[in-house]
Amino acid sequence: MSELVYLFVDGETTHMQKEMLFAALADNSDLQQELQEAILIRSTLEQDCSALAVPPETTAAIFQKAGFALPGSAAAGKLSAASLIESVGMTLKSVVLPTLFVMGGAVLATMYFMLDSSSSQMSDREFAAPNASREQYSALPSAEKGALFGNPAIGETKRLFIGKDKRRQTRMSSERISSGRGITAAVQEQSSEMSENMFGVRTAREIRSENEDVQFQMQSNDVSAISASPLQHIKAESILPKFSSGMNSIDNFPYVLSTSYDDGNGGMPIAISIRGLMNMSAFPQQGNSALGSEFNNIALSIGADISEEMRIGIEGGRQSLRYYTFENGKNENAVLNTSIDWAGVFCRQSFQSLTYSQCTPYAQVTLGGTVSGPSGRFLAGVRWQTSRNFSLSAGLEGSAFLYQKSTNWHSLRSIGLMYDVEVKF
């Protein structure tokens, strides 16, 4: 009879069993007690059942992985027309953003050509100079470097510039240096010979006339000689007077030798780049919805070279990743986010020793944050230096974002193909 109590509470008794149970309950207090407790257990189980609700985060994760909008969110349960509008919007985004990317690259290129046009005559020669020759200077004893900087004769040439024997002197200097006599000795000798030929201040017309003459002959004869010199990496105007602009080139002489990435204008070389990313995979996995293929990854960075192979700077951008934010922890108040804005500082390490055909591998780490939490990025790629100031890069880029829901931290991660356009000023 005890079994009937539980069957009755669970609604599993037949009509006949009910009558039997009721008859037994009428004069059996223990059975009545058991019935009361069975009802209590049943109701308690039901209370416990109602207390167990699916966590919103779990629902969000399921719909995120399924590639659907979260139930209750604005994007959920759309009609076909709405879906069509959404897909059209995504298509437009996929067109507009790459266009913006290309336009950004074009603007950077235009800025480069506009700013660099006045001093770009020698840039090709400078660009062609191998890094090994810079290292030759770097390898000089500090005493010899100091002699270069402290040589008063060089300063003298700023005021009393020579014209007559200039061509001969510079050629001789190059040949002496080529023959291994050392930069210091060559420069000192050159300066000494310059001083010996000082006859006073010449008129501007005379100087211009002689400069033009020498410049013409230089083009036909001396370029090859200079190119063959170990000092070919040094700007021509640092050894040879910059004939087109007079004595200014001598001003740059020590400076050119003292910097690895000199642009001829002094100061720290600054580079601006614009970068795109094509997501290959995201974690947690994103569904095969239109949002998953959204082109919404773009980054802008500005950096300065602190050494021959290292650059630091800041960058920021926007990346498409789907995640949900909640208000009051309820699905109904969930907002589907399709992109995340980030910013941070980066450090880039180039590997010049691995340069091949003007392509240099490099790696970069970026640490920063978003409005939701910290973020980090790592990219590795190859930079193709198409000209002295312009380069293109491609490689892999990984990113991770941390964000907090309730009291728990969650992460969004992605990896994709990176492409980059960079202009150095």
Place this chain on the structure above:
Amino acid sequence: MKRKNSNKSDEQLYAMLFGSPAEKEIGFTELYRRHSQRIYQYSRRICGDDSMASDVLQETFLRFLNMSEYKSEMSNVAAFLLRIARNLCIDARKKQSHTISLDDMEIPTHDTSLESKELRHLLVAALEALPDDHKEAIILQAYNGMSYQEIGEATNVPVSTVRNWVVRGKRKLREILATYIQELEQ
């Protein structure tokens, strides 16, 4: 729109999974709304752990969605979902050492909790002491609202066996909670 979908049967909603992406989303969303709670409650009490229950729920519906690409007809979506969840819970429990979660071991206090809440905590802890098949039968019956017949179909056992599991399990619960219930009555 919502009302229109809520009037559809599980089978009709399942059929929508083969439609356009928008229809698929609507069908899945409605099926999730109907069955997620039960699957989670079942998983939570069987696995005894929040995160594990969440994982089971997540995996259940994602498997369901993936299987819908190969299985064109579905006669009983609820039973199908439960079968997936049940298998996942069995696997999870095999990996899990037999422990009772801290939530379940929470000691009742008399300061703010109601007596019913205390009883609920004790009952959940007592459930853990039951044999697995007894506990599962009670959970399916009390949490999922399934009849003995449905439980038998879901677990592939005769109805009479289910009846024995439920009755014995509840008697055992009553024995465990007897002292506390008597104190409540006093």
